[in-house]
Amino acid sequence: MMHYNSTAQVKSKEKTSFQVSAPWSADYDVRSDIAMVYGINDANGNFEERVKGYRDKGYEVQFMTGIAWGEYKDYFLGEWDGKNHLDEGQVMQNGETIWHGKNVPYTVPSASYLAYMKTHVKRAIDAGVSAIYLEEPEFWARAGYSEAFKKEWQNYYGFPWMAQHESPEATYLSSKLKYQLYFNALKEVFSYVKSYSLSKGKRVKCYVPTHSLLNYSSWHIVSPEASLANLDGMDGYIAQVWTGTSREPVFYNGKSKERVFENAFLEYGSMVSMTAPTGRKIFFLTDPIEDRARSWDDYKINYQATFTAELLYPMVDNYEVMPWPNRIYKGKFAVEGMKERQPISPAYATQMQVMVNSLNQMPLSKNKLNGSHGIGVLLSNSLMFQNFPSHQGYSDPYLSNTYGLAVPLLKHGIPVETVHIENLANKNTLKDIKVLVMSYSNMKPLSAEYHELLSKWIKAGGVLLYFGRDDDPFQNVKEWWNTGQNSFKAPSEHLFQLLGINPGAADASYKIGKGKVYVVRKDPKELIMKAGGDADYLAAIKSAYETDAKAGDLIIKNNFLLNRGPFVIAAVVDESPSSEPLTLSGNYIDLFDPELPILTQKVIAPKTQAYLFDLDKIEHKNKPQVLAAAARVTNEVVNKQQYSFIAKSPSNTNNIMRILLPNKAGSISAKLNGKDLIINKNEWDEKSQTLLLGFQNYSEGVEVNIKLK
Incomplete structure (x- = not known):
């Protein structure tokens, strides 16, 4: 008799997970590797009993809770230390607190709040969990008016608080402080997790589940994002990307609308670029439904889109397969043509279970998406710093100064990457980038060092496209490029000086060492907020890629296709030069069909995706x-x-x-x-x-x- 692991089996015990606050139930027993039991004070019974309930069913049990909000009423209402802490909420200009729920404010993380949070992680470690997840370190851009925040401002900057609505500089400094507060909060709590767990003879891991930089920037939230990867006590992230984030409208060709697949692809990509150079672990999340009540049909179409997008990153093979399974299996939502809300249909439940169980088999792969690789868009954490309030007529609807550089490339079938400026010092960051596109209309460099690194890369043969009028009011905030010995009107002038380019350069291209720089005096939003606005941009990309970078032909198409082991993942985009479907021929199981039919041909129309199991790629074909x-x-x-x-x-x-x-x-x-x-x-x-x-x-x-x- 022979026992063996087939493709259905998993090598790792910690490959897939879900988060859950409800006690174990047979009705939503998802059977991933990890159950992340949520919250100490949740209304779902004793925490230790919930942990034991999942452990007894064979799960690796870990702990998740919010770091900026949560069921912390005992803290805010004074039960914990005898003091009422509601004054630590994040407060808007009108004096109102921003609430996450009744008596649950979004928090300015004070010393006493962090002491309180340590009691939660201690209790979780004592209950035997193997990892701590502190999710969503979120500080709203529109907040920053509380006494608690004013106090933190004085401590951090050494001068009195400035109302952020009064000047671009005050907005920028306010966001920079919010960013730092949650960086420090996570640093302190994670440091405690490491020291306390080691004192008990264990090494408990620490993760941050967080929305992408793109989503937080477009939702006007500030969070430490990429900087956390440099924390000693930080083991990795969960990329919280799902229909709710990816359906945020974006502009293209003069129209703003939901473009869920494209947005999800860019969101997951920004999380990969944040972590890949640092070697931190990352889990990708999808959700078969979402917070906003829509119809089951809507959920299914967008679940397929986001699920396909996450699988198109072959360097990631860890997944949070769903949050709140009790909500998915027990919740009721709209169905077209029916008055009463309906639970999940048997067919959708079956399809979803096929999909999430396939993730237990999903291999890492060295295969690449079809298309022209090596084109990157530069991002910075400071994307979050200049989106509230509006100053001097500055506006960036739907983060168009960022999406303007990326969406036209995706719509032409180019697998564009995002590159984090904060990771430039890591040699892996630009290793495979041939053409880099950037703008300072949407963000600002937090250090002069980044320009030294970019300059070195260009002189060694890199090609840079710089877009921007450099006339937004945030160009003049008090920062390194206009203080001390520097008196540049805009940060780009410092970069241009290093490259020997006239600081006020107009539209032109410049040979720099072995590389090349294109300066285009347009803001990226101009490429997508008007119909046909991207034509010159694509022509410049083609020239930069083919002639300057000598990277081969720039392939224009309307589809993305990837093979990972026996899995075939495909997406066809609309609003592309071609409106032809993609036709795949072979022997496949259709994993998006709850009947699991065998197909010899799959036709994928624009704006749809496919997920197939290739029967010709089976290993050990003679084994059941x-x-x-x-x-x-x-x-x-x-x-x-x-x-x-x-x-x-x-x-x-x-x-x-x-x-x-x-x-x-x-x-x-x-x-x-x-x-x-x-x-x-x-x-x-x-x-x-x-x-x-x-x-x-x-x-x-x-x-x-x-x-x-």
């Missing part, structure tokens, strides 16, 4: 194995007479499985606690040598036994 399933498969045993395994998934859902066998099966049984279950699907496909098997899921596990002929 589960190829795709709406359940987690374990305890596989195979010999000449039979193939058996246990399938676990949330109870009251339908399982569907596509199983490779050497030939048509003899008898098949599915048992729960020794009793036979009804097999409602038993179809043999001779050509693919696969069995389609269906029965009801049970979280305890269904024992499947297939007699081999």
Whole structure:
């Protein structure tokens, strides 16, 4: 008898996860590796009991809670230390606190608040969790008027608080302080986690689940983002990207609207560029639904779009498969043509379970997305610093000064990357970048060192496209480029001086050492906020890529395609030069179809995506194995007479499985606690040598036994 790991099995115990505040229930027993039990004070029973409930079911148990908000009423209402702390909320110009819930303000992280947070992580460590997640370090751009914040301002800057609405400089300094406050807060709590867990003979890991830099910038929130990767006690991130963030409208071709796939692709990309050079671990999140009540159809279409986008990053293979599974399985939402709200349909539940269980098999891959690589858009954490309030008529609708450089490339099938300016000192950051595009209309460099590094890269052969009129009011904030020995009118002038370019350079291109610089006196938003505004931009990119960088032909297309092991991930964009569908031919299982059909051809229309299992890429073709399933498969045993395994998934859902066998099966049984279950699907496909098997899921596990002929 032989035991082995098939494609359905996992090498790592910590590859997939979900976050949950509710106690364990068979109805949403997702069967990922990790259950991140949420909150100490949540209204869902005793914390230690919740931890034990998930651990007893075989999960690696970890702890997640908010760092800027949470069920911390005992702190805010004075039960914890006898003092009322509601005055530590984030306050707007009108004097009102910004609330996350009743008696739950977004917080200015004071020393006493951090002392309180340490009691939470201590309790979690004492309960035996192996990692701490402090999520969403968020300071609203429109906040910054509380006494608590004024005090922090005086401590940090050494001069009195300035009202941020009164000048660009006050806005910029206010955001810079907000950024620093949560950097310091996480540094302090993570340092405590490390020292306390080591005192108990363990090394508890620390992660920050956070929205992308693009999303926080467009939602007018300040957060420490990329700088956290340099913290000693920081092990990694969860990239909180889902329909709710990715449906934020963006401009293209003069129209602002939801472009969910493109936005998700750029959001995940900004998280990768933040972490990749530093080697920090990253989990990608998707959510089969979202916070805003929409219809199930809407959820499904956008789930497929965001799910495809996350899989197009072959260097990431860790996933938070969903937040709040109880909400997904027990919640009711709109269905077109029905008055009453409806729970998740059996078909969508099955499809979702096929998708999330496939993530347990998803390999890292050295394969690249099809298309022209090596084009990057430069981002900085300071994207978050100049988006509130409006000064001197400055406006950047929907973050168009950032999206203006990226969306036109995506719409032409170019797999554009984002590059974090804060990571330039790391030699891996620009290693594969041939053409870099940047602007200071949307952000400002926080250090002169970045210009030294860019200058060195250009002189060694890099090609830079600089876009910007450099006339926004934030060019004049009191910063390194206009203080001390520097008196530049704009930060770009410092970079140009290093490159030997006239600081006030008009539209022109310049040969610099082995490299080249293009100066274009347009703000990036001008490329996308009017129809056809990107034509000259694409022509410049083509020239920079092909002629200057000598990087090969610039491939223009309307699709993205990637193979990862047996998985094929594809997306076709609309608003592209071509409106042709992408047609794939081969032998596939369609993983977006809850019937798991076998296809020899898949036609992918513009604005849609596909997720396929390539039957021609199966390893160990002579071994019985589960190829795709709406359940987690374990305890596989195979010999000449039979193939058996246990399938676990949330109870009251339908399982569907596509199983490779050497030939048509003899008898098949599915048992729960020794009793036979009804097999409602038993179809043999001779050509693919696969069995389609269906029965009801049970979280305890269904024992499947297939007699081999």
